Amino acid sequence: MDIKRRNLLQGVAATAALPLIPAVAKAAVATGGKRKTLIKGGYVASVDKAIGEIPVGDVLIDGNTIVQVGANIHATDAEIVNAAGKLVMPGFIDTHRHTWSTTLRGMIPDGDFPIYMKVIDEERGTHYRPDDVYAGDLLGGVSAINDGITTILDWSHIMNTPAHADGAISGLTDSGVRAVFSPGIPITPIDLNTPDYVERIQKQYFTSKDQLLTLGMSVRSADAKTFDGCVADMKFARKLGIPITMHVGVTTAKIRGITKLNDLGLLGSDVTYVHPTGISDEEFKMIASTNGTLSCAPMAEMMSQGSFPNVQQWLSFGLRPSLSSDNETRLPSDMFNLIRALLMSDRGQEIARAGKEGRRSNLLPLREALSFATLDGAHTLGLDKKIGSLTPGKRADIVIMDMSDIQLIPVNGDPVATGLLQGRPSDVSWVFVDGKVKKRNGQLVGIDMKRVRSVVKSSQDYLTKRAAEEEQKKK
Ligand SMILES: [Zn+2]
Known part of the structure; x- marks a missing residue:
């Protein structure tokens, strides 16, 4: 050109x-x-x-x-x-990406969720230093840009120490991507239950809302073991005035976690529900009536929960999903793959329903998926006045x-x-x-790719060495 x-x-x-x-x-x-x-x-x-x-x-x-x-x-x-x-x-918008783990790309190609938890979170994540978070976020941000994804929500549950937040922020900044940095529960058992460091980074890095990098919070799930933590995290995020992102799905549905949060008056338009599958119609109505937003990671939902995104169901409640990649340890992260996975999941279910009911199928239009990948992503992140469409003023x-x-x-x-x-x-x-x-x-352009490769390599070498040392200790 x-x-x-x-x-x-x-x-x-x-x-x-x-x-x-x-x-x-x-x-x-x-x-x-x-x-x-x-x-x-x-x-x-x-x-x-x-x-x-x-x-x-x-x-x-x-x-x-x-x-x-x-x-x-x-x-x-x-x-x-x-x-x-x-x-x-x-530009495409990915509303939920565990960017820190980008350096563990393709590590568990055949892994189900228990393998993901064991290998990625426990065996590798616990050894992550701030430098490793930096490497993951730098690589993830640069890869996103290369794929045409201009904004990501970094679901950063790798806050092993408060300094890990600084590593993530530096990585995202150096990558040049637009991002909502959303720190959350650490993998290691370090007690960060009162996440004061979020207050510190807010003052240090996020003094303006009109900057490329903004702040959110990844809260614990409204599940059996973490429900009280979820409530505490949500209250803390609201005190700081930052948006909330939360994993939901089948484990939350099991204890009717969304109903419980609703009873406590904690649902709101500042909450994004990630993996919105397995939820009852009543709970979808609660999310819709409080103007909550959805982030669907179609491949992660199939691989972690065995559940298939049902967009037509969400649309029937007036909820428009955004798209997200989750992680690259066993899934691709580009928006082309995400759009196709979502479309095929939804269309396959509709074709099966139509066959059973003896009618013609009513397929989700492709243009809807383009909107989920852009404007609805911006809405999910509360950034739709700024990005998400080619509109004068944005x-x-x-x-x-x-x-x-x-x-x-x-x-x-x-x-x-x-x-x-x-x-x-x-x-x-x-x-x-x-x-x-x-x-x-x-x-x-504008990025030293030689340096990116070298940063990634040294983090990969370190993490491989640490995992081998731990393995040796067990013998
Ligand atoms: Zn996730």
């Missing part, structure tokens, strides 16, 4: 003695929030109902903000990104997909269908986060 830097030097052109601005300085101008970028001639899927989809459309960015979306936009003072034949979408978190690869041609129907059903992370050619270019023509 060609980029034409138009009139960048117009203001100084008359001063012939001035040297040309070197590449580094150009980048500095671009990240200074003063320069405009015009994404030109792409298939624009805005996910904004008022704007809709524009088959040949443009998006104008000024600094970190989208200022115009439409056809034939002219801007003489903008860098042009030629998006002809490409798909332009809002922050420029944008993905451009190259549609020319052999597995994507020819486009029949429209690029959204082909892109989401056949696309791969490698087709994500451009990524903007907060108006800054993070991936350009298929290459990550």
